[in-house]
Amino acid sequence: MSPLHTALIETLGCHFVLSKSRLATLAALMLGFIQSRTVNLSHLAVHLGGSARPASKYRRLQRFFQFIRLDQDVAAWLVVTMLNLTRPKDLALDRTNWKFGARDINVLMLAIVTRRFRIPLLFVLLPHQGSSDMETRIALMRRYLALFPATSIRCLYADREFIGVEWMDFLNENNISFAIRVRTDMTLTLDDGRGWSLATLLRHRRARRTVFITTGRINGQTGSTSQPVFLAAKRLADGEWLLVATNRRDPARALTQYRKRWGIECLFGDAKTRGLNIEDTHMINPEKLASLLVILMLAMTWAYRCSTKAMGMKAISRKSHGRRAKSWFRIGFDTLRDWIINQPKNARDAWTQNAPRNQSLSTPQT
Numbered sequence: 498m499s500p501l502h503t504a505l506i507e508t509l510g511c512h513f514v515l516s517k518s519r520l521a522t523l524a525a526l527m528l529g530f531i532q533s534r535t536v537n538l539s540h541l542a543v544h545l546g547g548s549a550r551p552a553s554k555y556r557r558l559q560r561f562f563q564f565i566r567l568d569q570d571v572a573a574w575l576v577v578t579m580l581n582l583t584r585p586k587d588l589a590l591d592r593t594n595w596k597f598g599a600r601d602i603n604v605l606m607l608a609i610v611t612r613r614f615r616i617p618l619l620f621v622l623l624p625h626q627g628s629s630d631m632e633t634r635i636a637l638m639r640r641y642l643a644l645f646p647a648t649s650i651r652c653l654y655a656d657r658e659f660i661g662v663e664w665m666d667f668l669n670e671n672n673i674s675f676a677i678r679v680r681t682d683m684t685l686t687l688d689d690g691r692g693w694s695l696a697t698l699l700r701h702r703r704a705r706r707t708v709f710i711t712t713g714r715i716n717g718q719t720g721s722t723s724q725p726v727f728l729a730a731k732r733l734a735d736g737e738w739l740l741v742a743t744n745r746r747d748p749a750r751a752l753t754q755y756r757k758r759w760g761i762e763c764l765f766g767d768a769k770t771r772g773l774n775i776e777d778t779h780m781i782n783p784e785k786l787a788s789l790l791v792i793l794m795l796a797m798t799w800a801y802r803c804s805t806k807a808m809g810m811k812a813i814s815r816k817s818h819g820r821r822a823k824s825w826f827r828i829g830f831d832t833l834r835d836w837i838i839n840q841p842k843n844a845r846d847a848w849t850q851n852a853p854r855n856q857s858l859s860t861p862q863t
Contacts, residue, residue, distance in 0.1 A: 498546065501837065502528070504845045508852040509795075512571050521546075522561045523792065530773055530796045531833055536789060537777040538562075566784055567791040570644055573618045576798050577645070579851040580616070580805075582609055585651040587754075588618070588641075589761035590659055592629065593768075595776045601626040602786065607637055610654070610760030613825040614801050617764065617794050622783040631661045638667070647672045652745070654758035660742075662717035669724045669744055676743045676751040678758075685713040685728070686721055699730060699738055709748060710740075727751070767826045768793060797826065802847040803836065804829025 498506075498521070505524035506517070515523065522545070529544035530536060542554040549557075577583060589610045594603040603623040609616050619640055621633055653668065653675045660679055668675045681696040698710050710728040714721035729748035730740045743751035768775045773793055780786050804825045813821045813828065823831075836844035 499841065501841045501845045502546075504849050508849060508854065511854050512575060513567060515565065519561065519565060522557065523565075523567075526558070526561070526792050527796050527799065528837065530792065531800070531830070532837060534772070535774045535777045536793070537774075537779070540777075562780065562785040562788055565788060567788040569619055569787065569791060570640070572791045572794045573641075573644060575853070576609070576616055576618060576794060578853050579798050580614055580801055581851065582611070582614070583649070585649055586611060587651050587757050587760075588653045589615075589758050590634065590637075590653065590655040591758075591761045591765075592623075592658070593765045594626065595769075597779060597781055600781045602781065603627070604786075604790070605629045605633060605637065606761070606764075607641060608761045608764050610757050610764075613804070615760040615764040615767070615826070616797050616801065617768075617790065620787075620790060622786055624783070628658045631664045634659060634661075634664055635667050638671070638673070642671060650674065652676055652751070652754065652757075654755060654761075656758065660715075662715065662719055662722050665715065665726065665742070665744075666723050669722075674743070674745050676741050676745070676755050676758075678755065679715070679728075679740050679742045681738055681740060684716040685711070686716055687711060687713045688725070692716065695728070695740060699740070715742060763824065763826075767797065767824070767830075772826065772830055773797075799844075799848050800826055800829035800833050802829070802851065803833040803844070806843070806847045806850075807832045 502521065502524050505527060506520045509523055510520050513523065525544045526541060529541035532544065533540045538558045539555055542551055542558055545554040545557060587610050589608050592603060592605050594601060596602070603626055604620050605623055606620040607618050609618055619637060621637055623629055623633070650673050653673055655675070655677045657678045657680050659677060665675070679695070681699060682694060684692050684694050685698070686692050710730055712725045712727050714725055724744065726742045726744055727748035728740060728742050729752040730738050731752055733739055739752070741748070741752045741755050745751045773796065775793060778786070778789060780789060808828060813823060813825070816822055833844055
């Protein structure tokens with residue numbers, strides 16, 4: 498067993514209560530994800546050591562996902578600790594989905610989005626296609642608040658799918674700042690008690706860059722928000738309005754910073770075709786998929802540790818069109834793949850340098 502495998506086993510064993518053979522399989526899966534750029538078990542089987550036949554190694558991986566349930570909460574704690582993300586940070590909420598045959602895989606994900614990092618934190622596998630309901634979103638945020646204080650959230654960003662009176666009230670009650678895009682067909686009750694559709698309020702506005710509408714209570718099927726929200730709008734290049742509701746006192750700033758929500762879309766690209774190709778999996782069982790996503794979180798954390806170690810305080814150069822030549826994830830991912838083959842000590846140091854050795858909030862695994 499290589500020193501790199503040993504380092505992974507030792508650090509992961511502090512947090513996931515697994516047998517030594519299961520820890521060895523977990524370490525091999527992390528390395529296989531990165532080197533093979535896929536989560537397909539038939540490709541990952543070759544990364545298991547030993548002289549067993551490929552079919553036996555494949556069956557070993559199948560048994561791992563059949564019997565092992567990796568704890569999301571432990572993985573979330575490791576992500577925050579290893580990437581030094583304990584300060585207040587921006588979160589984004591969104592869904593990603595794909596199909597395997599006729600089966601829909603639908604994941605509701607809460608992610609951290611910073612200037613450098615965009616990484617999953619907690620997620621729910623939805624048992625249906627389409628959008629999530631408010632109870633599921635609230636339950637997901639309660640899980641976050643059980644791990645980290647509300648003061649750790651600088652702002653929560655979400656698209657038009659994630660609206661709702663009870664949802665916004667929950668965020669207000671828990672002192673969570675939010676900036677959520679809303680639809681123009683929603684209605685708003687102003688301070689004078691009059692109700693207006695947002696489309697009507699916007700109809701006679703000039704096509705200025707930013708228009709502050711007003712404050713009011715957003716109306717839903719079950720009533721209005723208990724607290725007024727601030728709304729700001731900007732007309733996009735295609736003529737559509739970008740309308741953001743926020744509980745922050747500076748709606749213009751919330752509207753400008755709403756662009757950070759795009760980080761979670763980039764995350765989905767990193768997890769799919771630009772990186773680890775999560776859609777290659779043939780798993781449809783939610784519990785198995787949850788364990789697979791936890792390993793993906795750990796692999797992405799390792800890649801970001803490598804980008805930080807490789808780049809230090811340097812900035813990524815920009816091309817002539819103004820965008821970065823590469824993302825922090827892609828730099829870390831390419832660097833990690835190179836280091837595993839050519840400089841395994843660097844890959845090991847990138848992982849172990851910030852990996853906590855103390856027992857975390859782990860619970861026994863199956």
